[in-house]
Amino acid sequence: QSVLTQPPSVSGAPGQRVTISCTGSSSNIGAHYDVHWYQQLPGTAPKLLIYANGNRPSGVPDRFSGSKSGTSASLAISGLQAEDEADYYCQSYDSGLSASVFGGGTKLTVL
């Protein structure tokens, strides 16, 4: 059971917009710790997609955006493309555990 909760799967057609939620608690996201998002393509290492809630590293398309409110965060992907099909993970820090924590991951399927 992950400290951060993500839906196991989401799907969308090319061109559509999808969102992936990441729900935490008062000891992590709700305690104002930043949320980061990663994209993991099949057979590869995770890649940083969004850092500090809504910032994109250089090279990440602006189709990807992040937001945070209260004890939850969201990743939005607009203009869905076939190459976006991957697993997505959120990450934050939990003060109760004194540990970096990840969500269980969400598999995005492009229909």
Added chain:
Amino acid sequence: QLKLQESGPGLVKPSETLSLTCTVSGGSISSSTYYWGWIRQPPGKGLEWIGSVYYSGSTYHNPSLKSRVTISVDTSKNQFSLRLSSVTAADTAVYYCARHLRISAPVDPWGQGTLVTVSS
């Protein structure tokens, strides 16, 4: 460009100790700016932070693994290492080494990962 590369045995017997090394190239592990960490991913499952080490040798561990984990740094070789004792099949995973600014910071970059299987 900073690169991280994991190395170590791909097969470990139950109850023995898993040992991995991460070699850093393109930058110095002695930088006071960064932490160097280990993250693992069991086959078909999610990511789990194992722990991190600062260049000074200070370490931070996931409390669920803390008693079995040792992380160390060798600045002369620009490497850091992971030792996980008393392994079981549940420790079978792809192990990644990575860099981050602090424990709550994003992890970037990551090594390519190495699969370690625990089996007799």
